[in-house]
Amino acid sequence: MADVVLKMENITKAFPGVQALDGAQLELLRGEVHALVGENGAGKSTLMKVLAGVYAKDSGRIVLKGKEVEIPSPRAAQDLGICMIHQELNLMPHLTIAQNVFIGREPRGKLGVTLDEKAINEQTVQILDMLHLKLDPRTRVGSLTVAKQQMVEIAKALSFNSSILIMDEPTAALTESEIEELFRVCRHLRDEGTAVVHISHRLEEIKQITDRVTVMRDGKYVDTVLTKDTSIDRIISMMVGRTIFESAPEVPERPSEEIVLEAKHITRGNALKDVSFQLKKGEILGFSGLVGAGRTETARAIFGADTVDSGEVFVKGKKVAIHSPTDAVKYGIAYLSEDRKRYGLTLGMDVETNTVLASFDKFLGALGTINESKTKEIANTYVKALAIKTPSIKQKAKNLSGGNQQKIIIGKWLTADTDILIFDEPTRGIDVGAKSEIYKLLNDLAKQGKSIIMISSELPEVLRMSHRVIVMCEGRITGQLTAGEANQEKIMTLATQRS
């Protein structure tokens, strides 16, 4: 066997409410491209952030080149030759390309006081050349496209001469030719002896570029196999393991033909281009696409959170003017953000308060006081109906798990009598077990005649839950598929159909 550069063994890491890593492991060889795959929430990014010094592990061992090491900070990781390109871009938009590439390692002028801009500009040009990029190193990063910014991150990683390079979904925002370029660089680095970790959801890519694949599920290690000896189907079955949909019913029955929400030609700068769609009563309409495709932006436009340039919205056949979330709620539309902790809940308040937060006016007494017996009643009703696991309605929301927090938010919008519910990544960061409960809940809501828009990056979730799927790419709707037509390949094709 070739040189083992890195061994991570029995790594555990818990976040409040979630056991993110539970006996995870990884072995990297010198000069290999190693895929790390798993569903969202499987712990890939967390494991790599432990390696890159972003998170501290709770327990486990990291052995680098035969020596056990501790990696307490990103700086320590860099010094050990470990470099990570994060999924969310980590650049300083106000600085130039060269300044970003050399942040933290600025060479000084002769007296050691001034910065040597010339040196970093020259060195950056060399790295950019290696990437076949014709960019002025003095360009402000904020003025570059997302794809170019991604390449700057890669340039930064290259400048380290790292022995381990981790790329977390590097291709999510890139075009085909940019991906080719990236892979060319990956192969080059591999041939030079770097171990490249490639986290990706695009399984064809993994076949194309990687030598070995490590599969994770629910924070645990599943297996490591040679890429050439395995099939995409096999990888998928290892990733999914037991089906998480087992307790959810089959594709729900046909919704009625009554259109409750219609968007026509919604346009907002470069984010949304002529977006039109219909939502039927009792329907779950899936929104699929890559990160940045405009799905969340669509939801925010409908919900009145962002101002649009043009376009019309009809609710139950009537044209409405939604200028703010307050208007949207008035028309019975609710938006459940993927960032529940920031936008969905007041974490420090109890279940009862959160449940009635959007509809206090219904519970006001004669003097403007809150009728507590009524709020208690409604909170208890929803705790029961939605099976929220909480010791009491006086429990603070922050002490509950992600799945139960999501249920409280659903309860809140049901209390507010909304019947069009827009879910943005409804199961993100929720334990696998709790996911199926959320799925069941969505199905039940649809059956009761609520209409649901479900934005999701998890293809199995979209495929399994939706009556219809709308696919977006670069702010446009690139296709609509019925549950019968939709499959992983078709959705991915539409999701990458760039103009």
Add this chain to the structure above:
Amino acid sequence: MEATTKAAKTPLMKSDAAQRILAFAALILLIIVFSVASPNFLKFENLVGILLATAVNGILALGVTFVIITSGIDLSIGTVMSLSAVMTGVFITDMGLPIPIGILGGLLTGTLAGLLNGVIIARLKVPPFIATLGMLNVAKGLALVLSHLKPIYFNDTPGFNQLVMSSLIGSIIPGADVPNAVLIMFGAAILAAFILNKTLLGRYTFALGSNEEATRLSGVNVNKWKIIVYGLCGFFSGLAGVVIAARLNSAQPALGQGYELDAIAAAVIGGVSLSGGEGTILGTIIGAFIISVLSNGLRILSVPQEWQTVVTGAIVILAVYLDIARRRK
């Protein structure tokens, strides 16, 4: 060298250039309007008055520019300035130490207060607004305690006042009696511009304000640099304290509060973004001049002091609004 200069300027020139040009145009416009409205405005004595009035606020604004670029705020600069002035008085008048020691003591007082702000913000994670609001009161109280509620005069050391109020320029070019205080401000501005554009501290000031988490993940010791930035801001407050003490020939313990708002206003008017990552020293200096030209001009036109305050306040709101409107696009 040419390329180096250009590269250093690139990140500063582009996006806030608009506001700076706007600020500069506003300054010129104000000068034109006031000189048309009053024949006294362009008189040499009045212009010197404006320069002198800008000196202290300008120096304070330089320091807070760094802090605001990191997307922080420092509300304590005004009272830290008073505390530094009082400490200078304590050293020179009360303790009879030589003038240079007194000046050093004043600068050190400001720097220490700034560093303490930085430690509280970076290490204890107290939001800058609250931490420096606390420091505002701490410094104000200490200044009153140390001075026993009374101004400390520098009557026995006339050299201290002359240091700031005599005119080096006047001794070279007869008649051009611009007090040294003005030179000190421009000297401080050049130092600040050098630090901001040419040194690691300047680079990390922008990096912190642009994306603190990314800076941290790049292996930069974010806390350390934040503390240094607040320390630098404190240093400039200390310098302002020394200058104002020498100019007034007395350390006035209760003078400083309110100065912080003028200084922050100067920076913001000059295009320093309250959301961080953007700003220039030139812009800040232009902003400081706008404020003093405005209050000088209004005074010449016999607009009451109270109304001057109202106008300054309105202009700050306008400047911040323009900044936000620009960003929204």
